[in-house]
Amino acid sequence: MATLTSAFSPGVNSVPAVRGLPFIGNLLDFRRDRLSLQDNAAKVGPIARLHLAHIPLYVVTDAELAHEVFVVHADKYKKSRALQFLRPMLGDGLLTSEGATHKRHRKLLAPAFAPKRLAAYGEVMVDETKRQLTGWRNGARIDLAHEMMEMTLAIAGKTMFGADVRRDATAVAEGLELGMRAHQATLTSPLQVPFEWPLPRNRQMRKAVKLLDDVVYRLIAEGRARGTDKGDVLSILLLARDEEDGTGLTDREIRDEVMTLLLAGHETTANALTWTWFELARNPAALARLREELAPFGQRSVTTDDLPKLPWNAAVIDEAMRLHPPAYITGREALEDITLGGHRLPKGSLVLLNIRGIHMREDYYRSAKSFAPERMLPDAKKARPRTQYLPFGAGPRVCIGSHFALLEAQLALATMVQHASLRMLSEHVVPEPLVTLRPRGGMPAVVERH
């Protein structure tokens, strides 16, 4: 097993270390305050060493080095072990699979995210946003984080299954939430045990899988019985055939992909929108400029074709994802000995790509902590190396849903801002690093309709 070499190694001493405690290293901080640990690693340098007890981790907070890992030497790495803890839920879906399986499935899924298909999803995205807004009465107090989760889940359900999963939403939302909590408990536990062991976190994960399986397998069965293309992602998966051998995907393979798209797709976009509103509420000038941009539309619904006329709307979302990247960190495991930042790291080394840390580097973004959508307008973007902005990762494992997510976020934000303003009830929202970066305890807000 390749991982054993790294598991008992003291780490490569030439890589500067983040200060930790004897024996356990940075384990306590990793469990209690991972974001601060990430920030401390960034302060140490472009590549820093952490220790979770006996396991060394190499944290990369540098655009060029991240590009090497994500793109240039992508074939020298596989996804990190942390993600493998999600396997009970995601199986061999696109996020967790490797090698030939990943390549084959990525190709089979690509038509679901082709521009023509995406344009058709646009209408659903606007309709579902408006439906969510019907619950926003003037003066009502809402939990914005919850509202955005509900909305993106409804959009994922309709675009993926052509089904109104609002009726299944409670089970799906509970399943995803339980699964994420169980994953977090496993990730931060010093004791890694098989999934079959009767620990509370394993029981929690099994319950999550059952809740989700019941919905997803039922939708697959309904889709198979229908046998026609309904214009949703599930139809593409059901009808997909391998170019070479003409085989399709089994129910289990489809279940894994659907589960992956649900998890990877709805929570990330919901968080992007939640943080975008958070920043708009704190930056009235940016919100005023967005209202000005939207003024020519009056109350007419914005469509996919209108988006090129709304550059500020796009820039606001991009900038919010710079400051609060939903996928704030990701990892890789070296498949062979590698050289990174001048250090020789052995096969099995775990490398963490500090996406949030890269986005916060002062030498990449002046006054990096401030919200300044100007820097995300097309000309400013072109003037900056693309490697410095990584909300969707890069290379062969780049987010397959990035265009879907941006389309959804842009249409939803424009539609919401046309109809409402939000006053946040809490100035100090603490980010909680689960699989994605979400506001701890939600984001209470008061609605002002116009």
Ligand code: HEM
């Ligand atoms: C704002 C929203 C989103 C963000 C910030 C985001 C971020 C990311 C990132 C950073 C990765 C790469 C992880 C790595 O390299 O280790 C990724 C992969 C992935 N994302 Fe997204 N994502 C978003 C929305 C979506 C949506 C809407 C979908 C699907 C509908 C989706 C499906 C996936 C899948 C399947 C992968 C794995 C791709 C592969 O390994 O081939 N994501 N995402």
